[in-house]
Amino acid sequence: QVQLQESGPGLVKPSQTLSLTCTVSGGSISTTGYHWTWIRQHPGKGLEWIGNIYYTGSTYYKPSLKSRIIISVDTSKNQFSLKLRSVTAADTAVYYCARRRQLFAFDIWGQGATVTVSS
Amino acid sequence: DIQMTQSPSSLSASVGDRVTITCQASQDINNYLNWYQQKPGKAPKLLIYDASNLEPGVPSRFSGSGSGTDFTFTINSLQPEDIATYHCQQYDNFPLFGPGTTVHVK
Numbered sequence: 001q002v003q004l005q006e007s008g009p010g011l012v013k014p015s016q017t018l019s020l021t022c023t024v025s026g027g028s029i030s031t032t033g034y035h036w037t038w039i040r041q042h043p044g045k046g047l048e049w050i051g052n053i054y055y056t057g058s059t060y061y062k063p064s065l066k067s068r069i070i071i072s073v074d075t076s077k078n079q080f081s082l083k084l085r086s087v088t089a090a091d092t093a094v095y096y097c098a099r100r101r102q103l104f105a106f107d108i109w110g111q112g113a114t115v116t117v118s119s
Numbered sequence: 120d121i122q123m124t125q126s127p128s129s130l131s132a133s134v135g136d137r138v139t140i141t142c143q144a145s146q147d148i149n150n151y152l153n154w155y156q157q158k159p160g161k162a163p164k165l166l167i168y169d170a171s172n173l174e175p176g177v178p179s180r181f182s183g184s185g186s187g188t189d190f191t192f193t194i195n196s197l198q199p200e201d202i203a204t205y206h207c208q209q210y211d212n213f214p215l216f217g218p219g220t221t222v223h224v225k
Contacts, residue, residue, distance in 0.1 A: 045218075046206065046217065046218045046219050047155075047163065047206055047208070047216040047219075048216070049213060049214040049215070049216070060213070062213055098162075103151065103210060104151070104153070104210030104214045105153050105165055105168040106163070106208075106214075107165045107174070109162035109164070111161075111162055112162055
């Protein structure tokens with residue numbers, strides 16, 4: 001079955017760029033109908049949708065984060081990635097990648113990657 | 120922007136109890152609401168989609184109802200493995216999660 005796995009640095013300095021990659025296994029990232037998503041969870045808080053990408057490269061971002069994020073896809077590697085620039089301590093969170101099917105149901109999730117923003 | 124409220128923020132119940140969680144949207148979202156279960160240190164798991172549809176493989180003691188602005192999530196006969204935080208999520212303009220309800224064993 002389809003599985004997702006996040007990877008990337010666990011520590012990022014303030015003002016730098018957070019970069020994470022999600023590797024999709026057990027299925028193709030190019031399967032029609034699925035969008036590939038980043039969601040984060042601040043410590044002890046609820047979940048926050050960041051944005052998603054379709055295999056064609058079409059993206060949809062949370063408006064309040066749009067100016068700082070880029071989500072990209074590499075179909076040859078079956079991966080998609082998140083870049084969040086100009087990070088602050090407020091970006092410290094567990095970052096999840098997830099598969100979004102129609103009507104925004106997130107049905108498969110990665111295990112999560114903890115990212116701390118600190119000097 | 121749509122606001123989501125969820126209540127209660129936490130609850131304690133005994134094994135076998137019926138547990139009910141409510142989620143309210145600040146405006147009509149039709150039935151565009153999903154429910155997730157998140158156990159400590161784990162990723163969320165989709166339980167209910169489109170307000171009332173049970174995700175395949177999810178036990179039938181979980182159910183959802185509602186439409187418009189008011190939604191309910193129910194666990195019939197709480198089991199020890201149901202101890203978790205439950206999140207509602209709407210998808211009107213963009214996905215937005217509720218603050219979560221943590222279910223404890225009494």
